[in-house]
Amino acid sequence: MGILIGQSLVNAVLLSGMLALVALGFSIVWGVLKIINLAHGSFIMLGAYVTFTLFSLYHVDPFLTIPVSMLALFLLGYLIQTYIVNWVIRAPLLVTFLLTFGLDIILINLALFVWQGDVRSVSPAYAGTGLTLFRDPVTSQGVQVPYVRLAAFAISLVLAGLLYLFMSYTKLGRAIQATGQDKDAAQLTGVRVAPTYALTFAIGAALAGAAGSLISVMQPFDPNMGGGYRLRAFIIVVLGGLGSIPGVILGSVLFALVDVLVGISPLAPLKDGVAFAMLVLVLIFRPTGIAGKAFY
Amino acid sequence: MSEVILATVSVSKHFGGLAAVDRVDMTLHRGEVLGVIGPNGAGKTTFVNVITNLLPITSGQVYYKGKEITSWPAHLIARLGVARTFQVVKPFKRMTVRENATVGAMYGAGGRGRSAAQAIRKAEEVLEFVGLGDQMDKQADQLTLAGLKRLELAKALAMEPELLCLDEVMAGLNLRETEAAMDLVREINRRGVTLLIIEHVMKAIVGVCQRVMVLHYGQKLAEGTPQEVLNHPLVIEAYLGQKFARRQAMGKA
Amino acid sequence: MSNLKPETPNLQSKKPMPVTRWDRLLGTRRNAVYLGACAVVLVVLLILPHMSLSGFVLTSLTTALLLAVRAQAWNFIGGYTGYAAFGNVAFYGLGAYGTAILMTKLHWPFFLAMLVGGLVATVYAVIVGLPVLRMRGQYFAIATLGVAEATRELVSSPQLSRLTAGPTGINLPFFRPAGLSGAAAAEAGSIFFYYVAMGLVVLVVLATWWLTRSKLGYSLVAIREDEDAAKMLGINTTWAKVAAFALSAFFTGLVGGHYAYWRTFILPEEVFNVRYTLEGILSAVLGGPGTILGPVVGGGIYDAVSTFLTFSKPFGIDLGQFHVTILGVFIVMVIVFLPRGVADFFGRRKLSWGMFLENVRQNRV
Numbered sequence: 001m002g003i004l005i006g007q008s009l010v011n012a013v014l015l016s017g018m019l020a021l022v023a024l025g026f027s028i029v030w031g032v033l034k035i036i037n038l039a040h041g042s043f044i045m046l047g048a049y050v051t052f053t054l055f056s057l058y059h060v061d062p063f064l065t066i067p068v069s070m071l072a073l074f075l076l077g078y079l080i081q082t083y084i085v086n087w088v089i090r091a092p093l094l095v096t097f098l099l100t101f102g103l104d105i106i107l108i109n110l111a112l113f114v115w116q117g118d119v120r121s122v123s124p125a126y127a128g129t130g131l132t133l134f135r136d137p138v139t140s141q142g143v144q145v146p147y148v149r150l151a152a153f154a155i156s157l158v159l160a161g162l163l164y165l166f167m168s169y170t171k172l173g174r175a176i177q178a179t180g181q182d183k184d185a186a187q188l189t190g191v192r193v194a195p196t197y198a199l200t201f202a203i204g205a206a207l208a209g210a211a212g213s214l215i216s217v218m219q220p221f222d223p224n225m226g227g228g229y230r231l232r233a234f235i236i237v238v239l240g241g242l243g244s245i246p247g248v249i250l251g252s253v254l255f256a257l258v259d260v261l262v263g264i265s266p267l268a269p270l271k272d273g274v275a276f277a278m279l280v281l282v283l284i285f286r287p288t289g290i291a292g293k294a295f296y
Numbered sequence: 297m298s299e300v301i302l303a304t305v306s307v308s309k310h311f312g313g314l315a316a317v318d319r320v321d322m323t324l325h326r327g328e329v330l331g332v333i334g335p336n337g338a339g340k341t342t343f344v345n346v347i348t349n350l351l352p353i354t355s356g357q358v359y360y361k362g363k364e365i366t367s368w369p370a371h372l373i374a375r376l377g378v379a380r381t382f383q384v385v386k387p388f389k390r391m392t393v394r395e396n397a398t399v400g401a402m403y404g405a406g407g408r409g410r411s412a413a414q415a416i417r418k419a420e421e422v423l424e425f426v427g428l429g430d431q432m433d434k435q436a437d438q439l440t441l442a443g444l445k446r447l448e449l450a451k452a453l454a455m456e457p458e459l460l461c462l463d464e465v466m467a468g469l470n471l472r473e474t475e476a477a478m479d480l481v482r483e484i485n486r487r488g489v490t491l492l493i494i495e496h497v498m499k500a501i502v503g504v505c506q507r508v509m510v511l512h513y514g515q516k517l518a519e520g521t522p523q524e525v526l527n528h529p530l531v532i533e534a535y536l537g538q539k540f541a542r543r544q545a546m547g548k549a
Numbered sequence: 550m551s552n553l554k555p556e557t558p559n560l561q562s563k564k565p566m567p568v569t570r571w572d573r574l575l576g577t578r579r580n581a582v583y584l585g586a587c588a589v590v591l592v593v594l595l596i597l598p599h600m601s602l603s604g605f606v607l608t609s610l611t612t613a614l615l616l617a618v619r620a621q622a623w624n625f626i627g628g629y630t631g632y633a634a635f636g637n638v639a640f641y642g643l644g645a646y647g648t649a650i651l652m653t654k655l656h657w658p659f660f661l662a663m664l665v666g667g668l669v670a671t672v673y674a675v676i677v678g679l680p681v682l683r684m685r686g687q688y689f690a691i692a693t694l695g696v697a698e699a700t701r702e703l704v705s706s707p708q709l710s711r712l713t714a715g716p717t718g719i720n721l722p723f724f725r726p727a728g729l730s731g732a733a734a735a736e737a738g739s740i741f742f743y744y745v746a747m748g749l750v751v752l753v754v755l756a757t758w759w760l761t762r763s764k765l766g767y768s769l770v771a772i773r774e775d776e777d778a779a780k781m782l783g784i785n786t787t788w789a790k791v792a793a794f795a796l797s798a799f800f801t802g803l804v805g806g807h808y809a810y811w812r813t814f815i816l817p818e819e820v821f822n823v824r825y826t827l828e829g830i831l832s833a834v835l836g837g838p839g840t841i842l843g844p845v846v847g848g849g850i851y852d853a854v855s856t857f858l859t860f861s862k863p864f865g866i867d868l869g870q871f872h873v874t875i876l877g878v879f880i881v882m883v884i885v886f887l888p889r890g891v892a893d894f895f896g897r898r899k900l901s902w903g904m905f906l907e908n909v910r911q912n913r914v
Contacts (some may be wrong), residue, residue: 036687087885091912093686094633095888098834101827102880109874194914227823233697236693273702276695283684283692350777374783382781387775390571390839399771402764403783412764455782 005240006134006143007147008260014145017153017255019236020249022159025207028163031243032180032200033089038100039080040233041226043073047121048221049115055122055216062217063151069209069280077205081198087199102203111223122221124148135187152214159210163203164245176200180243185240205247231272235279299326300346300363301459309346313462316342318514319356324459329481329491331505331522333498335535336421338514339514340494343381344461348373348380360459379457380508381448383464383494389437396436397450406454415454422454426480427460429479442473444487449480466497476505498540503527510535571629571770572761576840583842588720594747598740607739609856611811614746615804617848620832622690622800625681627830628838629766629772630793632682636641637801638695639677639700640670640818645809646704649719652710654811663806670796670802673700679792682787685776694823694897701821721809739891742811748782748847749807753800757841769793769838801829828855837882837890846891854879885909 008280024225052070054060080103080278088095114175130146165174187193211229215221232255240251255275302324309317316323317339318508324330330341345351347358349370356483358366365373379400388396397419401407407415426446431439439447445465462481466474474497481504495501501508501522508525510517512535518528524529532541570576575584596716598607619641626634647666651657657665715721724738745771758797760766768789771779780786809815828851836847858875886905 035689079592084881084885086914087909088888088912089914091884091888093690094627094830094834095912097635097687097690098632098827098831099881099884102877102884105877105880106874109877113874156604197914231691232694235695238688269706269708270699270702272695273699276692279695280680280692283688284680315799347782350781369785370780371783371785374781382778386775386778388771388778391770395767395770399767399779399784400782402767405783407783412762412767415764451778451782516899 001138001157001240003103003134003143007151008264009257010133010143011171011255012146012260013253014149015260016154016252017156018211018218019232019256020252021156021207021211021214022176022229023161023233023236023240024245025204025211025253026164027237027240027245027248028167029201029204030177030237033085033197034180035085035089035093035096035100036234037204038097038230039104039107040204041228041230042104042111043077043226043231044212044215045111045206045208045221045223045226046076046107047073048225049111049120049212049218049223051213052115052120052122055124062124062213063155066155066210066213069213070102070206071111071213073209074082074202074206077202078198080205082194083199086194087286090142108223108226110272113221117222117224118151119220119222122216127217145238148217152218154194155210155214158250159207160245167245170228172199188233228272232275236273244274298328300324300359300392300488301326301328301487302362302492303359305359307343307346307358308354308434308459309351310354311343313321315514317346317511320511320514320516321520322509322516324492326329326490327485327488328446328507329485329493329505331501331508332492332494333496333501333508333525333535334511334517337513339513340511341463342514343511344380344463344492344494348378348461352532357476371403373407374455375403377456377458377545378461379404379452379455379459381445381460381463381465382451384468385437385441385448387436387442387444387447389435392432393423393428393434393436393447393450394419395429397454400451400454400457404457407455418456419450421453422450425453426450427476441468445469445477453484453489459492460484461494463494464496465493466495466500474500498526498536514543551752571839572766573840574842575846576837576843585770591751600745604736604739607743609741609852611739611746613849613852614743614750615807616828616832617845618746618749618753618804618849619706619801619829620836620851621750621757621798622804623826623829623833624757624797625760625800626790626793626837626838627770628833629760629767629773630790632685632689632712632790633690634693634794634797635690635823635830636695636697636700637797637829638694638821638823638826639697640674640798641805641808641825642700642704642803642817643670643673644805645820646713646719646805648806649721649801649815651807652721659810663803663810666809667799667802670798670805674795674798675791677745678791679787680788695851697821697823697826701817704821705817708817712879713884715789716817717813718815719809721815722809723813732806738811742807745807749800749803754841754845756796756800761841765789765792767807815870829882831880833890835887835890836903843890850891885912888912 009107014097019251022044026037029035029037035236043137046067050072051062051065052066054068055062085099127148128143132144156276161290168176174193175186175196177198178189179193185192191293236251237257239254240247240249258274258278259271262268264270267274297498300323302321302425304320306319307317308315308319308340315386320343334340346353346547349368353366357364357368360376360378361549365376388399393415399417401415401422402410403419406418420432423429426449429445431443436447439457449465458526467475469477478500478518481491481493494503505522508522509519510525512529517534517548520530526544527541532538556735574580580642594695597610623634623637626632644666647669648662651662651665652659677696681689681696684692704713707715723734725734726737729737768779768784770784771784772786772789776786805820808820831853832848835851836845839845855876886908888908
């Protein structure tokens with residue numbers, strides 16, 4: 001029993017890093033551009049497929065493909081924002097919602113065309129290996145910590161840290177924050193809004209790409225994998241508070257804990273329902289989330 | 297002594313550590329016109345927001361015609377007969393002027409039992425009264441500021457309120473428009489509506505109000521007739537300024 | 550007294566003329582014309598089944614009609630109240646399951662089962678709506694999305710499988726009018742379901758028309774335009790929103806019930822598929838949200854485009870794989886160039902390409 005709980009906790013921690021990466025890109029796009037990018041899940045999915053392609057065709061180590069998928073998604077995001085999203089950015093919420101939904105459909109179907117709908121996975125040689133903690137000398141059971149997940153966790157933290165440094169200490173990063181807080185005031189100080197938006201969206205996409213690459217090694221996937229991550233990203237951002245990077249991390253940890261614990265309880269098939277209930281409760285009782293500001 | 301329409305006891309509203317409204321007591325009698333003045337940020341609008349429960353009250357009680365209405369749902373307070381206008385006008389932009397006023401007529405104090413058609417007729421009557429009779433079919437977002445202010449007033453009047461709170465109705469109006477607005481307000485009062493008027497335009501305060509209350513940093517600083525208040529040393533120091541006081545003394549204010 | 554006329558020049562005349570009037574059939578004044586067109590269309594639709602069309606055409610038309618109802622149902626909460634709900638498929642699924650369970654376990658007749666299915670969805674909307682309608686804008690939208698997901702999970706969960714047969718779905722009895730069987734029954738079935746769908750369209754349009762003349766309608770539009778001002782005028786915004794949500798749920802539930810009996814087999818992934826909601830919203834937006842006939846028109850157009858893309862072979866090219874992608878592109882273009890829907894067209898005195906550019910200029914960064 002102890003092992004079960006220990007394993008669950010470890011799983012939760014490792015999962016939280018990854019979820020944080022998933023949610024961060026979503027969060028900055030939402031916070032700065034004020035749009036909910038329904039295509040975020042597809043960006044993650046594309047990242048996974050980039051890794052898959054490089055791994056299957058050229059035998060590149062999956063972790064080395066991360067910069068590639070990040071770059072690819074960065075470019076894709078930049079183009080999408082500049083040539084499509086920027087055209088409707090001032091329209092009411094519903095419009096941008098539907099737009100990103102349309103983009104989502106396009107991306108999923110293009111993926112279906114290119115890679116077919118079969119479930120794929122990326123399994124490098126070291127996939128099953130890992131540490132075993134707290135090994136019980138009698139049963140030889142212990143808490144498993146797969147290297148792959150550990151590496152994914154570490155990379156997520158590094159990327160989150162880099163994002164934080166970028167946003168807080170570079171001119172571009174601060175320009176992005178300023179645009180998010182008051183776009184008109186930012187313009188008055190010389191910030192060009194359209195490219196700033198494009199940059200932000202591109203960064204969000206790049207982070208999603210990285211997340212996708214990591215996910216590809218940890219679980220099987222298909223072109224429709226994005227939807228579940230999209231919903232989780234939303235819940236985490238609300239939990240943690242919009243506009244706060246530490247908030248997203250806290251939210252991820254909390255969400256991962258609940259997710260894993262529900263997963264081993266009899267409520268397991270109702271996971272999404274529980275996640276949703278969590279969301280509603282937070283929105284009713286603490287709409288600011290753990291660390292952010294209420295945006296409505 | 298006429299009936300007390302509105303009474304507040306130690307009403308406070310805190311935003312975190314800041315007391316926007318700080319233990320304000322006041323009473324308002326039927327038929328009175330009470331002016332509420334004070335520097336920006338003194339808590340005047342917040343006070344009205346708290347009475348009407350647009351913002352939740354932090355502490356204190358509010359009484360309407362003797363009944364406690366503290367924290368009643370906003371729409372119920374409105375239906376009792378309390379109407380207010382907003383400093384930054386809030387028209388229903390994609391409805392016509394007529395429809396805007398009709399909403400007030402449907403749901404206000406006079407709205408119970410009224411059919412849609414009756415409400416429309418009442419709305420038209422009110423719109424004629426405020427001077428928008430020839431613009432009833434226009435979409436609200438096509439009015440000028442002065443027109444929008446009249447519409448804001450019409451919406452509130454269509455509710456047939458007993459107590460009407462006006463929030464800086466004169467702001468942004470030129471001299472002629474201000475005089476017209478003052479006439480309108482006097483006429484509304486003459487028809488039996490009790491008024492609470494937040495204003496910065498002193499001319500309007502002096503010209504229309506029987507009593508004035510001064511708020512400063514959320515607290516009631518002074519209360520009395522317009523003359524008493526405008527000559528009050530604390531009020532002069534906090535808000536009016538010495539120059540105004542001198543001009544007043546010389547009969548020019 | 551105070552009859553002074555307000556100031557003269559209308560300084561705000563530079564803004565484009567607003568075009569969608571919420572109490573008009575298609576957003577503008579020409580009601581008589583549109584009414585006439587409706588009558589013609591109605592008559593045509595009524596006699597259509599008797600013109601020995603292929604079953605395929607009848608089925609396509611029925612699907613289009615049902616989409617129109619779903620779009621119109623969404624219009625109550627999304628178009629008139631301004632609360633963009635993205636989870637209406639939950640009501641669809643509940644209507645389907647309600648009807649299915651009542652017909653299979655209790656052997657209720659179809660119309661009664663469909664009605665109660667709709668009511669189940671309505672009650673659910675009231676229960677779920679009370680907490681969820683407290684949120685606004687984006688939060689509300691995703692909360693409803695979450696409701697849909699959670700409802701799907703609930704219905705297909707093992708805990709409820711005794712009632713709902715879980716993930717394996719429910720089989721409904723076939724439509725068997727007296728004495729007929731086989732092909733004749735199938736044909737009679739297509740006609741029957743076609744007319745029921747038509748009936749639903751008429752019902753929902755009448756409901757919308759009633760709404761625009763009722764106090765509730767005024768309160769909903771007021772809420773959409775400025776919720777705080779609406780509260781200050783005495784509107785019980787909570788109940789108004791819940792009422793709109795319930796209306797939306799009721800009609801969506803009816804469509805679900807229809808679908809269940811028509812297809813005779815329902816699966817959770819199908820009747821709770823988020824695509825159904827999105828089709829409904831897109832149709833409503835395409836046609837003109839917040840008008841009486843806009844969503845119905847939008848539904849017709851969307852279905853036509855979708856069917857065309859699925860089955861046609863323009864210039865001999867088989868679109869096959871790509872039809873959904875192209876649909877996505879179509880969606881994106883509609884959103885960019887026609888964000889107020891087709892009702893925008895009907896409002897202009899002069900149609901020109903400039904209208905599209907103007908729409909874009911209004912919304913771009």
